[in-house]
Amino acid sequence: xxxxxxxxxxxxxxxxxxxxxxxxxxxxxxxxxxxxxxxxxxxxxxxxxxxxxxxxxxxxxxxxxxxxxxxxxxxxxxxxxxxxxxxxxxxxxxxxxxxxxxxxxxxxxxxxxxxxxxxxxxxxxxxxxxxxxxxxxxxxxxxxxxxxxxxxxxxxxxxxxxxxxxxxxxxxxxxxxxxxxxxxxxxxxxxxxxxxxxxxxxxxxxxxxxxxxxxxxxxxxxxxxxxxxxxxxxxxxxxxxxxxxxxxxxx
Amino acid sequence: xxxxxxxxxxxxxxxxxxxxxxxxxxxxxxxxxxxxxxxxxxxxxxxxxxxxxxxxxxxxxxxxxxxxxxxxxxxxxxxxxxxxxxxxxxxxxxxxxxxxxxxxxxxxxxxxxxxxxxxxxxxxxxxxxxxxxxxxxxxxxxxxxxxxxxxxxxxxxxxxxxxxxxxxxxxxxxxxxxxxxxxxxxxxxxxxxxxxxxxxxxxxxxxxxxxxxxxxxxxxxxxxxxxxxxxxxxxxxxxxxxxxxxxxxxxxxxxxxxxxxxxxxxxxxxxxxxxxxxxxxxxxxxxxxxxxxxxxxxxxxxxxxxxxxxxxxxxxxxxxxxxxxxxxxxxxxxxxxxxxxxxxxxxxxxxxxxxxxxxxxxxxxxxxxxxxxxxxxxxxxxxxxxxxxxxxxxxxxxxxxxxxxxxxxxxxxxxxxxxxxxxxxxxxxxxxxxxxxxxxxxxxxxxxxxxxxxxxxxxxxxxxxxxxxxxxxxxxxxxxxxxxxxxxxxxxxx
Numbered sequence: 001x002x003x004x005x006x007x008x009x010x011x012x013x014x015x016x017x018x019x020x021x022x023x024x025x026x027x028x029x030x031x032x033x034x035x036x037x038x039x040x041x042x043x044x045x046x047x048x049x050x051x052x053x054x055x056x057x058x059x060x061x062x063x064x065x066x067x068x069x070x071x072x073x074x075x076x077x078x079x080x081x082x083x084x085x086x087x088x089x090x091x092x093x094x095x096x097x098x099x100x101x102x103x104x105x106x107x108x109x110x111x112x113x114x115x116x117x118x119x120x121x122x123x124x125x126x127x128x129x130x131x132x133x134x135x136x137x138x139x140x141x142x143x144x145x146x147x148x149x150x151x152x153x154x155x156x157x158x159x160x161x162x163x164x165x166x167x168x169x170x171x172x173x174x175x176x177x178x179x180x181x182x183x184x185x186x187x188x189x190x191x192x193x194x195x196x197x198x199x200x201x202x203x204x205x206x207x208x209x210x211x212x213x214x215x216x217x218x219x220x221x222x223x224x225x226x227x228x229x230x231x232x233x234x235x236x237x238x239x240x241x242x243x244x245x246x247x248x249x250x251x
Numbered sequence: 252x253x254x255x256x257x258x259x260x261x262x263x264x265x266x267x268x269x270x271x272x273x274x275x276x277x278x279x280x281x282x283x284x285x286x287x288x289x290x291x292x293x294x295x296x297x298x299x300x301x302x303x304x305x306x307x308x309x310x311x312x313x314x315x316x317x318x319x320x321x322x323x324x325x326x327x328x329x330x331x332x333x334x335x336x337x338x339x340x341x342x343x344x345x346x347x348x349x350x351x352x353x354x355x356x357x358x359x360x361x362x363x364x365x366x367x368x369x370x371x372x373x374x375x376x377x378x379x380x381x382x383x384x385x386x387x388x389x390x391x392x393x394x395x396x397x398x399x400x401x402x403x404x405x406x407x408x409x410x411x412x413x414x415x416x417x418x419x420x421x422x423x424x425x426x427x428x429x430x431x432x433x434x435x436x437x438x439x440x441x442x443x444x445x446x447x448x449x450x451x452x453x454x455x456x457x458x459x460x461x462x463x464x465x466x467x468x469x470x471x472x473x474x475x476x477x478x479x480x481x482x483x484x485x486x487x488x489x490x491x492x493x494x495x496x497x498x499x500x501x502x503x504x505x506x507x508x509x510x511x512x513x514x515x516x517x518x519x520x521x522x523x524x525x526x527x528x529x530x531x532x533x534x535x536x537x538x539x540x541x542x543x544x545x546x547x548x549x550x551x552x553x554x555x556x557x558x559x560x561x562x563x564x565x566x567x568x569x570x571x572x573x574x575x576x577x578x579x580x581x582x583x584x585x586x587x588x589x590x591x592x593x594x595x596x597x598x599x600x601x602x603x604x605x606x607x608x609x610x611x612x613x614x615x616x617x618x619x620x621x622x623x624x625x626x627x628x629x630x631x632x633x634x635x636x637x638x639x640x641x642x643x644x645x646x647x648x649x650x651x652x653x654x655x656x657x658x659x660x661x662x663x664x665x666x667x668x669x670x671x672x673x674x675x676x677x678x679x680x681x682x683x684x685x686x687x688x689x690x691x692x693x694x695x696x697x698x699x700x701x702x703x704x705x706x707x708x709x710x711x712x713x714x715x716x717x718x719x720x721x722x723x724x725x726x727x728x729x730x731x732x733x734x735x736x737x738x739x740x741x742x743x744x745x
Contacts, residue, residue, distance in 0.1 A: 009688065012733040013698050014726045019733035035737045037744035041688040046681050048628060050650030054685040061689055089644070096566075148630035177585045181627025188625065189718035190267045194276075194589045195627075196723075224723030 001125075002032045004069035006062075006114070008076045008216070009041035011237075015216045021243035022075050022117060025132075028245075029125060038065035044082040049183045052090060056103060059087055063106035071124065072114045075239045077146025077214050080116040085149055087111055116146060117239055118155040118214060128158045133246040135165030139208035140238070141199065141222075143215040144177050156214055156238055163241060169206040173199075180221035196225045204233055211235050259596030261621035266590035275411055279588055282410045287582045289523035290635070296525070297515065307512045308639045311573035314504055315563060321470040321503045322554065328473030332535020334550040339497075341557050346377035348553050349462065349495055353383050356493050358459045364477060364484040365389035366464025367405060367576055368497045368555055370598040371611075374462065385462065386428070386454050388483040390447050397424040403592025403600060405578040406521050411591055414438040425450050451483060461487040461547070465498045466575065467513060468552075471506050474534045475552070478517055478527045488531050494547040499555050501563075501572040513575060516637040520577035558611035564660035567648040571606045573638040578603075580632035580642060586625055595622065602632035606645040613661065614653050620671040623649035654678065677715075698732040705730070 003026065007019040026033050043058035062083065066072045074080050088111060091104030121127055140160060146152040160168050179185070179195025200222060203211045209232075213219045216237055223235040236250075244250035259265065269275055294300050314321055326336045339345035353361055361378065363369065363385050375385040375396075387396045394409040395402050398420040402408030409417070418438040425432040425446070430453045432446045463484065467476040475496055477484050488494065504510065518527040536550055563569050581587050581601030592600035596618035597608035605622040614620045623646050626632075632642040651657065654677070656670040670678070687693050705728035711720045719725070737744055 007733050009694075013701065014729065016729050016731065016733035016736050020736060023737075035734075035741070035744045038691060040691055040694060041684075043685075043688075046685055048647060048650070049677070049681065050623075050647070050652075050654030051678070051681045051685075052651050053655065054681050057685060057689045086647075144627070144629035144631075148634055175631075177627045177629035177631070179585070179627060181629070184624065184627045185723075186715050186718045188263045188266060188586070189722060190263070190270045191586055191589045192627075193722040194270045195585050220726045221723065224719070224725065227724040228722065 001030070001071070002034065002069070003071040003073045003120070004034045004036050004066050006039055006042075006066065006072050006074040006079065007035070008074060008079045010216050010220070011075060014220065015237065018075050018216055018237040018239050021237070021239040022073070024248075025130060025239060025243040026073070028243075029121075029127065029130060031125070034069065036065045036069070040065075042079045042082045044079060044086075045182055047082065047086055047090070052093065055090060056094065059090055059103055060106060063087075063110045066110060066113070070113060071120065072110070073117055073120045074114065075117045075214065075237060076216065077116045077143050077150055077152060078217065080114050080119075081145040081149030083107075083114045084111045116150055116152065116214065118146075118152055118159055119150065121159060121242075122155045129162035130159065130242050132163040132242045132244055133165055134163050134241045134244045134250060136210050137167040137169060137206075137208045138210045138212050138236075138241065139169045139171040139203055139206045140174070141171055141178060141203070141211060141213045141218070142174055143213055143218045146214050147175060152214070159242060160212065160238065164246075166241070169208050171206060171211075172202045178218050178222055180218045182217070185221055192221070193225065196221055200225055200229075200231065200233065204231065209233065210241075212238050212241055214238050259616070259618040261617045262590070262594055262596070262625040263621065265594035265596065265618075266586075266625070269591040269594050270589050272591075274413070275591055276589060278411055278413050279591055282407065283582045283588050286407075286523060287579075290520060290579060290582065293519040293523045293525065297519070303512055303516050304637055304639055307516055307575075307637055308573060310504060310509050310512060311638055312570075315501065315569060315572055318500065318503070318560075318563065321505055322500055324470040325468055325473060325503050326554075328469075328471065329535055329550075329552050330473075332473045334473065334535040334552055337551060337553045339553050339555050339557070342372035345372045345497055345553050345555050345557070346374055349374060349497060350378060350381045350383065352493070352495055352551055353378065353460055354381070356460050358383070360384050360386065360458060361460045361462050361495075362386050362388050362454050362458040362487045362491065363392075364461065364463035364487045365392050365408075365479070366462070366497065367598060368464045368499050369462060370402065371499075372497070372555065372557065374497065386458075388451050388454065388487055389479075390444065390481055390483070393447055393451070394420060397421065397428065401593060402598065404581055405576050405599065405601070405603075406581075407578075411593070414440060414443060417443055421446050429453050451486075455483075455486040455490050458487070458491045460493045460495065461491040462495045462497065463487060465496055465502055466517065467510060468498055468503045469505075469507050469510065470503050472534055474507065474532050476510065477529075477531045479529045479531070480522060480524075480527055482529050485529050485531050488533065489546050492547050493549045493551070494533075495551045495553065497553045497555055499557070500559050501574075517575055517577055520575075520579040520635070520637040558613075560663065561660040562610040564665075565610070568606070568610050568645055570640050571603065571610060571642075571645055573640050574603050574607065575638060576603075577637055579635040579637065583631045583635045584626075585629065585631070586627065590625070595625065597622075602626060602642045602646075603640070606640075606642055606649060609649050609653075613659075614649070614668070614671055620653045620673075623647075623653055695732070695734055698734065701728050702731055702735075704728075
């Protein structure tokens, strides 16, 4: 099987280790990974802040970059939700404004081919045990767009539970937002930090060493709070845990 | 809406104060978590919840699409049953109508059933200016009124107060408004409720005029419906001689049978009860009412627009008019839980307030322009909404209106508004970011520059970025971006 990796702008620039982990993981599972050069940002920061018109070129770009692939896999629930849920909306709004059907067609073609990583593993490849090894206590925070936007359900937990050596502990209030929310973190910093701090208090209370998630943007916010507080808890993207093996452990 | 709402600080500033108030945060956290857990259990009891939710949405959408027809049908039915219908285009007109109706009775006091519509128009203040005192009879509204406070929740207006605070308010203020609080008075809920009961009973028995709202109005029969928990509303609806209802035009449903849906979804969503303790329905005056029967001898219905038809003209925003004011979205919202209701600067706080207020009032004021951003778009509000209002979708839609301007309907006329103040720098930044992101070559060069300068990365950012670095560390910049790793390991991307 051949897939295109949509690495996302945040992972590309700040968390390349997550992208590398996705490539290693998928290749270990026998999948051929392409990295289309034309990809960039899905446009979520612009769209969610109210700049729909600035988003449109990025919708076009993203759709064009992945035009040749039946499967597009991304390690971000929120970017996947952006493409699946909001690209069609952006297309319809452009149509209503009398600017043709080009964006709608681009969205219609791309949206059904985009998979968040855990969806791809569980639904398309049909695996929950990916042969990973990670001997640590881990708790999982389901980011909102994965949880409610995509309906990832227990897929990430099932994948984690099958990791050898991993002790998965439940996060109380897991379904509550961590307070990142894109530009919300900057526009409403006090509420954002209060939400993040509450999330980390719950996570620390589980006794876990690692707080794991499926979105590096949420993790950047939580990690920033942890490091400011000098906490021993650390954040990790789920892909990095799934990529770790006994031969190539994660340090 | 009310004059006092204008000039409110923008949401982030108001929220900052609330976040730092430990007592307030503890009160809010306790109250919202208790009710949200109870609600989840009450909803889980119904196997057909999803279908009830879809049915409620469908009834509301159908009614909104044919609102003109159903309002005329309602007017005819209310009139035929002996009531009088008044139409109010805005808050001022509604207040004028109610004030004149009260004056015509010769009374200087009215009792009130808890009502969001009368709060929206600032009726109590308008009556006060005309020399008429309005007494709130809902327990939580009474606490707010006696405390010279503002409501902070749709359903539980005094959610921000704990029982010790309530005892202090009762002790200090009840005597000035009527029967004083019993002495001594403890902070046991039963004692507090008894003090309120004694204080209010005096008001019910004396009042000649009552003012209420309605949860629903049935077009085919002209029936008004009020859902409540305490029975204080029913006292107001049955004891006084004149009853005046102020109701938003979106509250109409076509048939009596439609109530079947909302009788199930509203109480479970709001108070987490299978059925609310008191549901009062009345149709005009009816044969048993009037001078010799039960209930008031005069009934007036004031139909309130106040920005609703303008909201109806907006394809995305109009779904906010489906709202049945259950407040489930407030109780589940992590932002509301930290910021509290007052930060929203509106009688409609929480997620629904963040989409309703900027539509009813426009986005001109600082507070209204900030409300669409008072959310992380986490989607919890959409999940719990019993009429499936996609609040995150409306929030993004309104952010666009604030940031980019665009077409809106004001007083029935389609106009194009300019972006709100203070977005010039952000707009330039978004444009610059897009230009960079739309050119992978430039993006790659930027990423490399960032990687090379990573040791120089500041711990604190200037400008808007300071909002991040004041409380959080920045992610450390990697030695090479993913793109470069790929090129090094796998050759040039396709």
